[in-house]
Structures are given as structure tokens and as C-alpha cells.
Amino acid sequence: MHNPDIQIIDTEILSDNWYTLKKVTYRLEKKDGTIETQSREAYDRGNGAVIMLYNKISGTVILTRQFRLPTFINGNSTGMLIEACAGLLDHDNPEECIKRETEEETGYKISKVEKIFEAYMSPGSVTEILHFFIAEYAPDMKVNNGGGLEEEGENIEVLELSFDKTLDMVDQGEIKDAKTIMLLQYLRLKNIL
Structure with missing residues (x-):
């Protein structure tokens, strides 16, 4: 199983009205060894x-x-x-x-x-x-x-x-x-x- 190397490049808070919605940009090492930059949104409402x-x-x-x-x-x-x-x-x-x-x-x-x-x-x-x-x-x-x-x-x-x-x-x-x-x-x- 490939465990990719991940580096967070930027985190932007899109909303913190009720809980926190962040846009995270990161670099991800793919299983073939190439590096790809991706952005995703993540909603953090606690556990x-x-x-x-x-x-x-x-x-x-x-x-x-x-x-x-x-x-x-x-x-x-x-x-x-x-x-x-x-x-x-x-x-x-x-x-x-x-x-x-x-x-x-x-x-x-x-x-x-x-x-x-x-x-x-x-x-x-x-x-x-x-x-x-x-x-x-x-x-x-x-x-x-x-x-x-x-x-x-x-x-x-x-x-x-x-x-x-x-x-x-x-x-x-x-x-x-x-x-x-x-x-x-x-x-x-x-x-x-």
C-alpha cells in the first residue's frame, strides 16, 4: 500500500459562520511517484x-x-x-x-x-x-x-x-x-x- 507524501501549501477559511469550511491546497505524491497539486474543501464541525x-x-x-x-x-x-x-x-x-x-x-x-x-x-x-x-x-x-x-x-x-x-x-x-x-x-x- 502506497502512503503518499502530503504537503499542505495553503489553507483558506471560506466560512466560519456555524462551523468552519476551509479550502485546502496541497501537494500529493501519487503512487507512480509524480507530484500533483490539488485543492479540496473540508467542513470542520468537530468530532x-x-x-x-x-x-x-x-x-x-x-x-x-x-x-x-x-x-x-x-x-x-x-x-x-x-x-x-x-x-x-x-x-x-x-x-x-x-x-x-x-x-x-x-x-x-x-x-x-x-x-x-x-x-x-x-x-x-x-x-x-x-x-x-x-x-x-x-x-x-x-x-x-x-x-x-x-x-x-x-x-x-x-x-x-x-x-x-x-x-x-x-x-x-x-x-x-x-x-x-x-x-x-x-x-x-x-x-x-
Whole structure:
């Protein structure tokens, strides 16, 4: 496997309104040894964490539904997306982040999480790496109604669905979020539910 020599020549900030969009010009050594100059844009929104809450006894999972503008722009007629609870690290470690996000978004206070892997979700344009977690939940762990933080503009609906229903929803195109599908498939492959 060829590991190219890469030199950053220039970095230009195109926008830092919400997160940071950069245009990076670099020299890349190709596998035949020639050097090529390329420019690409990269969106840096920080790293994140995502979790699938599951209950073995009831055979259910906790998901969220909220408006996602990029999906609306790209043909999702309502803009609503069903997905696993997730959030940006905001300088926290991934485990602390996902515990905080779980309580804010779903209302469940969890103490034990299991990290299962990390993945880049859109490596051609976004710098973010996601830390994937799973955790068991029980009704007595619910400490509030969830829904996210109003000051962050969050308006999140909490869904408790049977695991089998979620798999059908993936098949029917009702769940289209990649991180959620990956976590559901993980539960299925590992025979957790």
C-alpha cells in the first residue's frame, strides 16, 4: 500500500459562520511517484458521539426524530429524520459527551456505555469522526422527557420502537440516517436484540 507524501501549501477559511469550511491546497505524491497539486474543501464541525439505547426485555430501542435542513434541501419533503441520539463532543471525552446528550435528548440517565467503534461518516468533505456506543436502558432510568436543549434550538421527539419495527423502517426507507442504520445492524449482527 502506497502512503503518499502530503504537503499542505495553503489553507483558506471560506466560512466560519456555524462551523468552519476551509479550502485546502496541497501537494500529493501519487503512487507512480509524480507530484500533483490539488485543492479540496473540508467542513470542520468537530468530532461527535452517537448511541443506540436498547432494552433486551422489551425488545425496543430509543430513537429521536427532528428536523434536519440538509435532508429537506435534498428532497426529504418534511425534513424530519429518525436517528439515534448523537451530539458533538464540545471538548468532552466521547463517553461523557454521549451520556450528557442521552439525558438531554432522550431523558434517560445512563451510567454504563459500551464503545463499539469509530467511523468517518463523510470523509470526502467532512473532518468529523464519530464514536459509536450502545447501552441498555430501563424505564426507571427516565429522569425527564428529553427533547433537547431549547437554547440550542433543539426540538426533538423521543421514539421508543420495537427493534423489528426499526429494521422494517430501514427496509421501507423510513430510517435513512447512516449512523442509525449502522447501530441497528450492529445490534442485529451481534444478536443483542
